[in-house]
Amino acid sequence: MSTHRNHSAKHALPSNPAYIDFPRSDGDSTLWPTNTSRIIDNEGCVNFMDPVPLDAPLSVKWRMGAGDAICVALKLPGSQPYVLRDFPDGYRMFDHNKGKAANPRHDVYLFGSESKARFRSVPEFIPHAIWLMGDGSDVCKCKYCSKKPQREITSSMGNLLRHSNSPSPSRPARPKTDKPERKKDVLSKRPLGDRLRDNKTYAAVQKSHSLPKMSPHIQTKHVMLVERNNNLRDACRLPSEGSLPRYFRDNELVWCALENPIMPYPGQPATTQEEESLVIKFWPAIIDEVKLAIARTPIPPDLITADNAATPWVTRQFTTYSVRFLGISQTYLLPDNMIIPYQSHLVPELLLSGMAHRPIDDWDFTTEKLADFNPCPSPPGVPPAYRDALTTFALALQIASTISTFWCVTDEWDAKLPLPPPPTRPVPPPSSLQSAIEAAAINNAYGGSISTGPMQNRAPPPAPARVVTQVRFQGMWWGGERIWADDLVRLKVPRSCLAPAGAQHIFTPSPGGPRATALAQAQGKEPAAVWCHLARRKRECRVTGMLYELADIDWEDPNLPRNNVEALATQAPTSISAGISVSAKPLSSVRSGDMSSSYALPPAPTGFQIPLISGRYYPHLLQHPQLRTQLSDVIPLDSQSMLSSAHLWALEGLFGGYKNCVDPTFYKVNREKMLMDASKEALAALKVHVKERQDEAARLEDAVAQMDTD
Numbered sequence: 001m002s003t004h005r006n007h008s009a010k011h012a013l014p015s016n017p018a019y020i021d022f023p024r025s026d027g028d029s030t031l032w033p034t035n036t037s038r039i040i041d042n043e044g045c046v047n048f049m050d051p052v053p054l055d056a057p058l059s060v061k062w063r064m065g066a067g068d069a070i071c072v073a074l075k076l077p078g079s080q081p082y083v084l085r086d087f088p089d090g091y092r093m094f095d096h097n098k099g100k101a102a103n104p105r106h107d108v109y110l111f112g113s114e115s116k117a118r119f120r121s122v123p124e125f126i127p128h129a130i131w132l133m134g135d136g137s138d139v140c141k142c143k144y145c146s147k148k149p150q151r152e153i154t155s156s157m158g159n160l161l162r163h164s165n166s167p168s169p170s171r172p173a174r175p176k177t178d179k180p181e182r183k184k185d186v187l188s189k190r191p192l193g194d195r196l197r198d199n200k201t202y203a204a205v206q207k208s209h210s211l212p213k214m215s216p217h218i219q220t221k222h223v224m225l226v227e228r229n230n231n232l233r234d235a236c237r238l239p240s241e242g243s244l245p246r247y248f249r250d251n252e253l254v255w256c257a258l259e260n261p262i263m264p265y266p267g268q269p270a271t272t273q274e275e276e277s278l279v280i281k282f283w284p285a286i287i288d289e290v291k292l293a294i295a296r297t298p299i300p301p302d303l304i305t306a307d308n309a310a311t312p313w314v315t316r317q318f319t320t321y322s323v324r325f326l327g328i329s330q331t332y333l334l335p336d337n338m339i340i341p342y343q344s345h346l347v348p349e350l351l352l353s354g355m356a357h358r359p360i361d362d363w364d365f366t367t368e369k370l371a372d373f374n375p376c377p378s379p380p381g382v383p384p385a386y387r388d389a390l391t392t393f394a395l396a397l398q399i400a401s402t403i404s405t406f407w408c409v410t411d412e413w414d415a416k417l418p419l420p421p422p423p424t425r426p427v428p429p430p431s432s433l434q435s436a437i438e439a440a441a442i443n444n445a446y447g448g449s450i451s452t453g454p455m456q457n458r459a460p461p462p463a464p465a466r467v468v469t470q471v472r473f474q475g476m477w478w479g480g481e482r483i484w485a486d487d488l489v490r491l492k493v494p495r496s497c498l499a500p501a502g503a504q505h506i507f508t509p510s511p512g513g514p515r516a517t518a519l520a521q522a523q524g525k526e527p528a529a530v531w532c533h534l535a536r537r538k539r540e541c542r543v544t545g546m547l548y549e550l551a552d553i554d555w556e557d558p559n560l561p562r563n564n565v566e567a568l569a570t571q572a573p574t575s576i577s578a579g580i581s582v583s584a585k586p587l588s589s590v591r592s593g594d595m596s597s598s599y600a601l602p603p604a605p606t607g608f609q610i611p612l613i614s615g616r617y618y619p620h621l622l623q624h625p626q627l628r629t630q631l632s633d634v635i636p637l638d639s640q641s642m643l644s645s646a647h648l649w650a651l652e653g654l655f656g657g658y659k660n661c662v663d664p665t666f667y668k669v670n671r672e673k674m675l676m677d678a679s680k681e682a683l684a685a686l687k688v689h690v691k692e693r694q695d696e697a698a699r700l701e702d703a704v705a706q707m708d709t710d
Contacts, residue, residue: 011061018078019085020067022132027090027112031676035329036094037371040101042378047288047324047331049109052093054086058108059093065122066129069157073130088112088132116144117672123154225411228474228484235487243318244336247618248287251671253403253480255282255345256323257338257626258375262393264386277348280386280393283375284342284400285323286675288331293320327396329371340626341618342404342480343660344651347397355394356689360697363391363690365683370395398682404479406674407664411474419466477671479662481616488548490614494656495549510551543613614650614657621651 033049040046052058063084071082087093091112097104109118110125119125124143131140143150227250234246248254262280263270270276296313304312319336373392375384475484483489491498495509502508551557622631630645642649650660668674 011057011064013055013060013064013083014081016080017067017083018076018080020070020076020082020133021085022088022129024132024136025088025090026114026132027088028114029090029092029112030680031090031114031117032092032111033094034367034371037329038097039329041331041333043333044101045099045331045333046101046104047098048096048329049094050097052095052108058095059087062093062110062122062125063087066126069126070130070133074133084129088129113144115140116142117676123157124150126157127153225474228411228486231482231484232486243316244624245620246290246319246336247341247621248290248321248339249482250287250290251675252287252482253342253400254285254287254321254323255340255342256285256325256332256334257282257340259338260376260383262375262384262386262389266383266386274350277350278354280351280375280389282340282345283393284326284396285332286326287321288324289322291320291322291333293318293335325375325396326399327370327392328373328375330374330376332376337625340624341616341621341651342400343615343662344618344621344624344627344648346647352397355390358390360690360693362387363686365391365395365687395682395686398685399678400480402678402682402685403674404662405664406666406668406678407476407478408668408670408674409473409476410670413472413474415470415472417468417470419468421465477668477674478613478615479664481662483613483616488617489545490617490650490653490657490661491612492614492656492658492661493612494658497656498547506547507549510549510557614661617653618651622648 035048036051038046038048038050054063060083064081067082067084070076070084076082087110091110093108093110096107096109098107099105107120109120111118113119113128115128119128119142127142128140128145131138131142131145140146141153143153146153231249237245258281264275264278270279295316295318297316299308299312299314320333321336321339322331322333323339324331370392373384373388374381375389375392377383473485475482477483499506500509621627627648630648646655646659648660649655650657668677
């Protein structure tokens, strides 16, 4: 039997409570979760939201805790206990059931607030409830409105949290009785004098090392997120044999391959290119969780040797993803070879046109119809009908397209940057009697004397170093992708357009290698991409980082080693188009006294405007099994086939990033707000489309009727 985590079923209303009613509310029932149906997937797991009644023990616990805190904060009269009569209008409590169907995990949330989609605990809800009791002139002090950690808010509540579970009485300690020493043990012990003589003193002498002083620019109080660290490690980890890199991250937008594609003509395979374009092969989804799986493959009998006879199998580790399909309330666990980036798949134009011009009566946006649709039924389930799939698939495409227009920065932190004091200048001698008197007063104030001389010709003490606080961010959501600082991202601008003649800190584009030079004489070559290694993000929404260029494997770098470092360091600042500026400080990667060794890339420019970012970089993506079919259709390559699949080449840097880029324009507070707003806006857009189709059909009927009358 399932149990609630940290939830007690013993909470009940007091005998004579005083009820509290909210005078206003910021609730919105459209923010409630829609996946309220209990559906068991093919793994025997559930993932749904169960509404909690108002008189349930969990609701009573929240109502009593919030009511008691409001009583203390507003100093309400009376000695009877105060309880919320109901949650604010538009609010409702849900129990999130997730995990094995026989014993799922339970997490309770209060949904409905426009400032935050859900509250996770009573201490989180109390400051917001107190704010709703006022007229709204004050600022709400909850963690979502004040942007403060809940730990600080809870510690500042003081006696607002009076209802706390009393600790359970501890069992009294059992007195220990001294056991009599056995005679055998006494006889076996050595004499005390012998034991003392054998005790030698050993001193461990550790050699002291003189460590260099820490740079003042290192932020020691800044903590790197565990999620960011894991994602960056996954990005640079080489894939094991027979597996794919761990491309995707939590809450990213992806395409999931359907094990059984939805065919327009059931039971009949697609025989023409037109019929193939109508098949629904992929479904957009959101990554819920990343898991590690292990598979054991038997070794063929003819390949078994004496070394592997004891273990006649091969163990392979791979990544599985728990994904939530868009437009419906279905969650699946899929292996990594069935998921591709959202930017790597284009829906055929014929399929889009067929959905847009389908009969008006086929559009059904009822919640039950959308929630019950299952594109991947478990055996022996019946595959869905193509006609029923078009509405939910159109909604899923619209949601995914809307998510691609959103962006936001995340994980804000303050960087303390010490600035050097301005240079001091000697004070000129006084030019009048009044200035001489003022100079003498300053001299006395700073301790001038006969031995040290007057202060009038000496500069005052240097001013203390200034510390500037700069707001930075560890990551951002860029459309459907999660991008962290230190990620390698693609830029839209091709390499031939970025400082084609070179710049102070940017090399000239690398020419082709011997093989590429020979091939370039017969056919043109698309400029390669430019990557940017992100270093930091600032509030003005600019990113900085090192630039990398894709060069031929047999190309030799003529810039290494470089002997003109000193000349570069003395050049004037240079400005480059496309919103890029270059600073004039010397190259920090040069090691003094060693001009013959190879050097790293020059420092990064001071800032790129965010619209130059195309998206994440996916190494070895063209080896993905789901993309082999698309690549086989364009091989052997020619100019037309290369351009038709340019969105794939761009993901690995073989084409400029503008061939496959994201252009988010609408800022959202967080990822949850993105997903909720995308669902609402997508459904509203489809309803507007159907309404326009209906109006157009009505106008045509009126025109035909008018012609018949005439």
